[in-house]
Amino acid sequence: MKPVIDAAQNMEPFIPLLRERGVRTVIRYYNHRNSARLPTKRLEKAEAEALIDAGFDLAVAFQQTGGAKGAIGDLDKAHGEADAVQALKLAKELGQPEGSAIYFAVDHDYFRESELRAIEPYFAAVHAALVGKYRVGVYGSGAVGGRMVSKGFAELIWLAGAKGWSGTRDMLKTDRWALFQGDIDMVEPGAFSYDGNEVSPAHGDFGQFRLGDADAVPANTFALTTPASPKVLMEVRARDGLKLRPTASTEFPAKQSLPLGSIVSALGRNGDWVLVDIDGDGASDGFMHGDFLKVVAGGFPVTPASGDTPYDIARAELALGIAEVPGPGSNPRILLYHSHTTLKATSDEVAWCSAFMNYCVDMAGLVGTHSAGARSWHDSGWGRDVTASPQPGDIVVFSRTGGGAPAGSGHVGFWVEADDESITVLGGNQSNRVRLQKYPKDGVLGTQKYKVLSVRRG
16 A cells, blocks of 8 residues: 555544555545545544544645536536635645645546646635635646746646546656556455555655644655655556566566556566566565566666676666656756756756766766766766777767857767767767767767767776
């Protein structure tokens, strides 16, 4: 069971079970009225106090219909005003501290421009009512969440578990989402049903709270932005499911099999095998074969195998298909590369070829230049100069002039192979992604001139 779950029923009777399963935060609901099918969907004060007293954090979402089944009329300005008034009333009765968040649900895949435009007045009304009191969150698709955040009507995005909803897969690749409902319609036999949620490495504070705290954010805020808490979310892509094994081999029987579409956290790798955490609690559960896992989110490093060189690390990154994110937001993995330089840039629009090299070198247990400048690998005299006899995996440094390039510009990447005129380079920020690309040894590419300064070997 994930540390963060959402449930549409009173969870007080299940407190011992929640503790046993390692839950840390329970997300519950505000609404206008409960239904016959979900008679305890609304969070009441007695339940909230019991959960808080037991050591859990809370988060809340407002959901009546949420425009489900295409009822977009439930997401107009009048409904936004009414839902905001009710949410504020319930928050006051509960004692929810100001500064925490209330998410508002959009429970349908609205994606047309006319639909997104029609929903804007709902969130504009919610924002106007809550501003200065509570942070506004959006539960729904990547398209809806991204639109409302970009308009300034919301701050936090909770992605619904329907990965096929518009914009959700693209949003998962960025640093913009706060929560992702990765495990949906889960059942604890004889007890309750729930959804399991992943917390974004970029948003340890997703608006959770405890009653009566001076600060909205509890003491055990998910500090997932530290290197000690790696998180790469991967999806099972084997049609018949994928086996979880106790070791990185088929020597021993499988512990269990996870169905197609299951989300796991990658903690490390051993050759073709990936060490995974299936509960999202940071503890390893076993190994799964990497050929049947696809990265869907996350920018934190998968631990390299013993003996990996910087070039091995680079080739592993190439296989992940790392690229800049169009529009707002940044690819968190590129921000990870940036964290290996003293500049520590916070946007994937900042040149990152040297950041990529520093990441690869550092992850292999060596020490890079830690400079964001490509020419630092030449100018600092890093490693040994092997320009006369380069080999695949050596680091090639270019000067770059013309075409508006600032003075002192350059490019750096891994030497792959060469002919008389050009070098094939594996590097970052090559056409805005990690890729193989040819560069002239001394000549023009596009509007800029490149010239090899030196080839380095660590």
